[in-house]
Amino acid sequence: MKKILLCFLASFLFATLQAQENLTYQKPPQEIMDLVDVPLAPATLVDSKGEMMVFLYRDQYKSIAELSEQELRLGGLRINPKTNINSRTTYYNKVEVKSLKSETPKSISGLPENPRLANFSWSPDESKIAMTHTTDTGVELWVLDIAAASAKKLTDATLNANMRDVINWFKDGSAILVKMLPENRKELINTTTAVPSGPTISTSDGQKAQNRTYQDLLQTPNDIFNFEQLAKASLVKVDLNGSATPWMDSKMYNEISFSPDGNYVMVSTIKKPFSYIVPYYRFPFETVIYDKTGKEISKVNDVPLSEVLPIGFMAEREGRRDLNWRSDAPASLVYAKVLDGGDPEVEVEFRDEVFLLDAPFSGEGRSILKTKDRFSGISWGNNNTAIAYDYWWNNRNTRTYVFDPSNNKKAPKVLFNRNYQDQYSDPGNFVTKKNQYGTSILALKDNNAYLLGSGFTEKGQFPFVDKIDLESGQTTNLYRSNYNKKKETLVEAIDITKGELLVRIESSTEYPNYYLRDINKKDALTQITSFENPFKALQDVHKEVITYKRDDGLELNGTLYLPADYDKDSKEKLPMILWAYPREFKDKNSASQNTSNANDFTYPYYGSPIYWVNRGYVVLDDASFPIIGEGDEQPNDSFRKQLVANGKAAIDAVDEMGYIDSNRVAVGGHSYGAFMTANLLSHSNLFAAGIARSGAYNRTLTPFGFQSEERSYWEAPEVYNAMSPFMHADKMKTPLLLIHGEADNNSGTYPMQSERYFNALKGLGATARLVILPKESHGYSAKESVLHVLWEQDQWLEKYVKNRVKTEISKKEKVMVD
Numbered sequence: 001m002k003k004i005l006l007c008f009l010a011s012f013l014f015a016t017l018q019a020q021e022n023l024t025y026q027k028p029p030q031e032i033m034d035l036v037d038v039p040l041a042p043a044t045l046v047d048s049k050g051e052m053m054v055f056l057y058r059d060q061y062k063s064i065a066e067l068s069e070q071e072l073r074l075g076g077l078r079i080n081p082k083t084n085i086n087s088r089t090t091y092y093n094k095v096e097v098k099s100l101k102s103e104t105p106k107s108i109s110g111l112p113e114n115p116r117l118a119n120f121s122w123s124p125d126e127s128k129i130a131m132t133h134t135t136d137t138g139v140e141l142w143v144l145d146i147a148a149a150s151a152k153k154l155t156d157a158t159l160n161a162n163m164r165d166v167i168n169w170f171k172d173g174s175a176i177l178v179k180m181l182p183e184n185r186k187e188l189i190n191t192t193t194a195v196p197s198g199p200t201i202s203t204s205d206g207q208k209a210q211n212r213t214y215q216d217l218l219q220t221p222n223d224i225f226n227f228e229q230l231a232k233a234s235l236v237k238v239d240l241n242g243s244a245t246p247w248m249d250s251k252m253y254n255e256i257s258f259s260p261d262g263n264y265v266m267v268s269t270i271k272k273p274f275s276y277i278v279p280y281y282r283f284p285f286e287t288v289i290y291d292k293t294g295k296e297i298s299k300v301n302d303v304p305l306s307e308v309l310p311i312g313f314m315a316e317r318e319g320r321r322d323l324n325w326r327s328d329a330p331a332s333l334v335y336a337k338v339l340d341g342g343d344p345e346v347e348v349e350f351r352d353e354v355f356l357l358d359a360p361f362s363g364e365g366r367s368i369l370k371t372k373d374r375f376s377g378i379s380w381g382n383n384n385t386a387i388a389y390d391y392w393w394n395n396r397n398t399r400t401y402v403f404d405p406s407n408n409k410k411a412p413k414v415l416f417n418r419n420y421q422d423q424y425s426d427p428g429n430f431v432t433k434k435n436q437y438g439t440s441i442l443a444l445k446d447n448n449a450y451l452l453g454s455g456f457t458e459k460g461q462f463p464f465v466d467k468i469d470l471e472s473g474q475t476t477n478l479y480r481s482n483y484n485k486k487k488e489t490l491v492e493a494i495d496i497t498k499g500e501l502l503v504r505i506e507s508s509t510e511y512p513n514y515y516l517r518d519i520n521k522k523d524a525l526t527q528i529t530s531f532e533n534p535f536k537a538l539q540d541v542h543k544e545v546i547t548y549k550r551d552d553g554l555e556l557n558g559t560l561y562l563p564a565d566y567d568k569d570s571k572e573k574l575p576m577i578l579w580a581y582p583r584e585f586k587d588k589n590s591a592s593q594n595t596s597n598a599n600d601f602t603y604p605y606y607g608s609p610i611y612w613v614n615r616g617y618v619v620l621d622d623a624s625f626p627i628i629g630e631g632d633e634q635p636n637d638s639f640r641k642q643l644v645a646n647g648k649a650a651i652d653a654v655d656e657m658g659y660i661d662s663n664r665v666a667v668g669g670h671s672y673g674a675f676m677t678a679n680l681l682s683h684s685n686l687f688a689a690g691i692a693r694s695g696a697y698n699r700t701l702t703p704f705g706f707q708s709e710e711r712s713y714w715e716a717p718e719v720y721n722a723m724s725p726f727m728h729a730d731k732m733k734t735p736l737l738l739i740h741g742e743a744d745n746n747s748g749t750y751p752m753q754s755e756r757y758f759n760a761l762k763g764l765g766a767t768a769r770l771v772i773l774p775k776e777s778h779g780y781s782a783k784e785s786v787l788h789v790l791w792e793q794d795q796w797l798e799k800y801v802k803n804r805v806k807t808e809i810s811k812k813e814k815v816m817v818d
Contacts, residue, residue: 025064028790031537031614035604036787038534041511042096047126048434050494050502050516052146053528054129055105056120057094061606061783067775071743072188073216074227076279077162078745078777081188081230084181085132085139085161088777091116097149100516100528106149117142121167124262124438128240130167130176132159141167141178141238154242155180160233163270165255170292171262171438174240179233182250186229189222197221211307213702213748214279224274228252231270231280235294247294254285260437261330264297264359265290266323275307282306287323289333289361298361300333310343313393313710314374318342326356326405327439328380333357335365336375344394354378354388356405368405369412373397379430380405381442385470387430387449388412393710396421396586402470415473421590427475428453428466431493443496447471452490452501455481461597463490465501465519479519486510487599502528506601508543509533538602540564541613545598546620548653550645555592558623558650561602561613562659571658575688575802576618576665578650579609581673582625582643584635584708591626606786607670607693607779612797618660623650625676636709636719643676644684651686664688666801668793671695671749671778672707674738678725678757681734689800691793693739694749694778697757698726702748729760735767735800739789741776749778769796 027033042055071087072079080087093115098105111117116134123130129144138157145151159166160179168177198221218224235248235256252270259265271284287301301320309315316338326332336354340346350370357365369375371390376398379387386405391398398420403412418425428451432440442449448467455463465479478499481488486507491514494500499520506512511533518524533539542562549555558580562568585591604610613619625646629635635642647667655662667687669677674695681690699706699720703713713720721727740754751772758770771792773785780786 023788025784025788026791027787028611028794029615032611032790032794033787034537035535035611035614036790041531041534042094043092044514044529045120045122045129046100046492046502047122047146049126050100050500052126053098053100053105053514054120054144054146055096055098056092056117057096058090058092061786062781064775064782064784067782067785072226072230073743073745074223074230074280075218075274075283076214076216076281077227078216079162079230081226083134083136083138083157084159084230085118085134086164088781089118089134091118091134093117095144095151097144097146098528108144108149108151110151112140112142112153119161119167121169123169123173124171125173128173130169132161132166138181139166141176143176143240154238154240155244160230162230163233163252163254165253168256168258168265170237171258171260176238177247177256177258177265178236178238179253179256180236180244182232182234184250185232186225188226188229191220191222191226194222211277211704212706213704213750214277215745215747215750217279218274218276227274227280228272235267248290257325258292259325259331260327260435260439262437263292264331265292265294266300266325266333268301273305275305278305278307297359300357300361301335310341310345311710311712312344313705314344316342316374320355322375322377325439326378326380327437328382328386328435328441330437331359333361333365334368334378339370351375352390366408368408369401369403371401372399379432379442381444381449385442385444385447387415387442391420395419396590400427413470413473415468415470419587419590421585421587423454423456423590423593423595424458426453426456427451427468428464431496433493433496443493445497450478450493450496451475452493456593456595458594460484461487461595461599463488465490465493465496483599485599487597507599508602509539510601512601533601535602535604537614538564538604538610541602542566542568543598543602545594545596546653546657547594548649550649552645554588554626554628555594556624556626556646556649557594557596558620559596559598559600560654561610561619561621563613563616563618566659568659573661574616574618574659574664575797575804576620576651576654576660577609577612577797577801578620578623578647578665578667578687579673580623580625580646580650580667580669580676581671582627582639582646582676585626585628586635587630588628591624591628596622606781606789609668611790612794615794615797616802617797618654620650620654634709634711634716634719636716636723639719639723640679640683643679644686647680647684647686664801664804666690666797668692669695671746675725678732678736679723681736682725682728682731685733687734688804689735689737689796691737691739691796692754693789694741694744694746694754695738696749696753697724698753699724701750701753706748726757726760729757729766730764732761732764732766732768735796736761737769737771737792737796739771739773739792741773741778741780743775744778746778767800 042057045054078087095108096105119132121130133140135157139159141155231252237245237247255268268287289297320335323335336352340348352371352375354369355365373390373392376389388401400416401412404410431443431450433443435441451466453464463481466475468475489504491502501517503517511531514528516526547557627635666689668691670693674692677690677692738754761768
């Protein structure tokens with residue numbers, strides 16, 4: 001018996017070792033490598049006058065060594081405690097400047113060796129840009145002189161960028177208000193070795209606190225101590241010669257902003273008690289107005305801990321919220337307050353009321369507007385004209401009001417009242433300009449404003465410029481792009497009254513470049529940049545947007561890619577990859593609209609399926625996967641049925657074109673797309689294999705809502721159970737590749753979701769593989785990780801899709817399994 005037991009244990013250990021692959025990072029085939037290891041074109045900054053452009057260059061990926069630097073996850077933040085900046089910050093390593101009238105950009109002199117630049121901030125007159133440089137030991141303040149094309153350091157590595165909002169210019173441009181490390185900061189507690197002083201305790205006083213499943217929360221008293229130390233900063237005034245003057249003592253400073261005229265500063269500070277169940281932005285805080293010398297003028301907000309809110313996505317806390325400076329006035333505060341107690345279930349005529357509070361910022365302020373639904377912002381124009389917005393998630397409605405901020409007796413006029421998912425009816429965004437304070441206000445002429453629109457229509461995308469009479473609401477079209485083989489994006493108006501726009505033009509194989517367009521002159525287009533296409537390997541790939549119908553008649557679409565050497569006449573049957581992300585809608589009209597553009601530049605990134613078009617696959621990317629619930633019906637009430645119908649319609653459409661072997665189709669997605677993938681494989685025979693990255697598979701682990709589902713598990717247990725692939729793991733008969741970042745910080749997509757789901761699949765005998773990426777978050781950023789993910793996906797697709805053992809499955813069999 002002892003020998004039998006030993007043999008059993010030996011066999012068990014061997015099987016366990018065989019199941020746990022000890023792989024080092026791998027690289028995908030050369031056809032994919034040719035599209036991965038390429039230089040990025042720069043990000044761009046343009047001044048408001050359209051005179052100067054700044055190019056910011058960076059590496060496409062971090063290294064795994066960078067991701068392995070020390071990181072503390074506290075209160076919803078990720079902090080490098082050695083350098084005192086967000087540990088996931090994107091850094092730029094090269095800067096150039098260019099006059100829009102010159103042909104070539106200038107390199108910046110004086111930059112540090114191996115720069116790691118972030119937090120770029122224009123000076124008020126836009127002659128300079130302040131920025132941070134992260135060294136091995138901390139964060140420095142630097143300033144870039146645009147005209148001189150030179151940079152210089154203003155401080156040592158003493159900035160505290162942990163709470164962001166680290167740079168704020170004084171309005172005269174002579175100095176910068178920065179957050180600096182306080183002298184009295186205490187040494188952090190090493191939470192991995194510290195001996196606990198007691199248990200961690202949370203309490204419930206009987207009030208409902210139905211919060212989403214946040215990650216990176218405070219977990220212990222030691223976390224509370226460390227968060228406080230890392231959040232504390234002193235405010236220091238630094239002039240352009242590097243001279244530093246203390247401005248305010250150490251506190252947990254959060255948001256900081258100067259009034260338009262620069263005479264006042266609004267400062268928010270976080271207070272105790274903290275929370276173990278919500279992130280830092282729901283901790284108690286107070287907001288105080290100071291003058292520009294640091295003298296306190298008035299406390300304008302004092303907000304308690306927000307652990308408890310009414311139920312629903314449209315729930316809000318009581319008290320002042322959305323405090324901002326009115327941009328067209330020297331120093332006036334604007335804020336909103338709920339009229340329904342913050343509870344969306346309460347029926348009221350108006351949901352919110354908006355107030356103005358002038359210096360010296362005492363008292364309640366003056367009511368200027370009430371909104372039917374939840375207030376969401378104001379675009380300021382002048383004393384008599386402003387544009388306000390509200391929205392309501394439950395019916396996807398939004399309103400745009402024009403109102404007179406000086407006369408609340410005058411009823412506001414509703415300019416637009418529409419479903420915000422209805423892209424065809426989108427009137428566009430109001431054009432703004434900089435005023436004498438350097439803040440953005442509406443570009444007005446007489447009683448007219450201007451709109452820049454994306455221009456999605458049934459016939460394609462044609463961006464436009466409209467003029468709108470704010471009195472009558474009538475619009476007049478001033479320009480409409482007429483490209484059919486290219487795509488034009490209206491980036492911003494340089495001077496709308498003169499018809500001068502900054503635009504970006506691209507095609508599927510032409511890299512996006514910037515141009516100046518005069519809409520008053522036909523073909524008046526001046527090219528500004530000349531970025532080359534770094535993805536030449538995709539130059540001859542066929543790309544088109546196809547439309548097709550679901551079995552209920554709903555029109556869908558997706559972007560189809562065929563290999564460069566594919567003969568459309570011979571119609572060789574190739575394997576296909578379908579990649580998608582479900583989206584919820586409250587009406588069929590919005591769900592059926594086509595917002596894909598075949599002229600978008602084909603830009604592969606770490607998560608793209610497009611790489612495999614160069615490996616002999618047909619790719620249907622961004623396929624429509626609408627989930628609709630009209631009226632009282634919720635989209636998720638029929639989630640699985642609609643999901644399978646969407647998948648079947650996509651496969652049938654490409655199959656009828658003659659390009660694919662419908663028995664060799666893979667499906668994949670990221671996050672909610674991974675959730676989609678697992679459900680499709682569990683409840684249909686449509687696919688040969690699946691790829692699910694960074695998903696959630698057990699909805700009972702997100703019991704107070706997820707994605708666009710606001711009902712709790714206890715309100716709709718049948719929906720949660722029906723939608724959870726984990727609950728149906730016994731139905732999985734299709735090979736599934738699961739990939740997840742070990743440090744995923746997205747709400748609800750804990751790495752445990754993939755681990756538990758894989759264990760269930762393995763225990764039930766399904767074909768599955770789980771890949772956990774060290775140090776990676778919800779998205780993947782280390783080059784080693786990205787290359788390995790591409791290798792894993794390629795191996796999976798080659799084995800289970802391209803070289804799948806031929807299994808003839810009729811179209812009738814490709815339906816719901818249950």
